[in-house]
Amino acid sequence: MAAGLTLRYGPGGGYTGHTAHDYARTMPHLDVPGAALYYETAGHVSAPALVLLHSPIAHLRMWDPQVAALAAHHFVIRFDARGFGKTESENVQFSNRADTLDLLDHLGVETATLIGCGRGGTIALDIALESPNRVMGIVSIGGGPSGFPEIQLSDAEDALFDALDEAFTTNDSERLARLEVALWAVGPLRDENDLDADFVRTATGFTLDNVARAAERPVPLPLDPPAVDRVIEIAAPALITVGEYDLTPALAEYEYLLEVMPQASGCTFRDTAHLPSVEHPAEFQRVLISWLARNGL
Known part of the structure; x- marks a missing residue:
């Protein structure tokens, strides 16, 4: 294994x-x-x-x-x-x-x-x-x-979704992309600073690439x-x-x-x-x- x-x-x-x-x-x-x-x-x-x-x-x-x-x-x-x-x-x-x-x-x-x-x-x-x-x-x-x-979300998940909703309503595509990384790729229970920097950059690059399709x-x-x-x-x-x-x-x-x-x-x-x-x-x-x-x- x-x-x-x-x-x-x-x-x-x-x-x-x-x-x-x-x-x-x-x-x-x-x-x-x-x-x-x-x-x-x-x-x-x-x-x-x-x-x-x-x-x-x-x-x-x-x-x-x-x-x-x-x-x-x-x-x-x-x-x-x-x-x-x-x-x-x-x-x-x-x-x-x-x-x-x-x-x-x-x-x-x-x-x-x-x-x-x-x-x-x-x-x-x-x-x-x-x-x-x-x-x-x-x-x-x-x-x-x-x-x-x-499914009921945790408080930390709720807070990140609220921030995503705000970014969506203000049409802030780049902030929305970075918040998606924080929510999904990092996860609300982890600290981005503890993760491999290359992984975070790669995940962020994916979401920023998709901004072109916003x-x-x-x-x-x-x-x-x-x-x-x-x-x-x-x-x-x-x-x-x-x-x-x-x-x-x-x-x-x-x-x-x-x-x-x-x-x-x-x-x-x-x-x-x-x-x-x-x-x-x-x-x-x-x-x-x-x-x-x-x-x-």
Whole structure:
């Protein structure tokens, strides 16, 4: 077991290590109704596919530390969702689920394992319910099912959300971005000065990059009915993870998903909040690759 991890595994077998090799990358856009999705791929298109769905405080660059290792034996697909990174969007209604599947169709990929952080995890669960024939496996990092009931926040969490609301109403995008880092990447129970400075700079850079999309207002269409009462139907293997210092709702969603999903394994990453794959990339990579191997994905 990797240091700093608490693991709870469900069904699965042994782990066979992978050897990294050179991989190819492309960087085009895909035109979809009302948007041009920026995406990147790595690895061989004939290999088992992985789709990396980013956090709401980041964009596809959050996965940079893992791509080379994953591409050794997988076809790795990642894209910037509408409102993030280099994707350009009109102010229209859209479906995150449809955008993901449109990209898979464009690349000629029939099935994939979906790996999502935060909102990315929620989208992965939604797709598994709406289009189960397209999903081989699910990895959620601090993401819960759509429709999950509101959870009472701690006083520290409440205070940070109040500051975020104020920054939003005053249209102060840069302050909003830095407050998002304090809330999600640092977490209300940790002191930013105690963390690795490079990690904080990286997380802050993600949110500041997204400021360029602040004027765009695409409206995501929710899954109807939502996933919360339906995740018990998901038959695909799932790895449900969370950071030790993530917010109260994320911790509650983690426990709920492990309790109700029939093929779920769990992992709590220690000494991190909402971005364990960025803050502790090597530990996250070991857990992910081991889980993929055990489940034949």
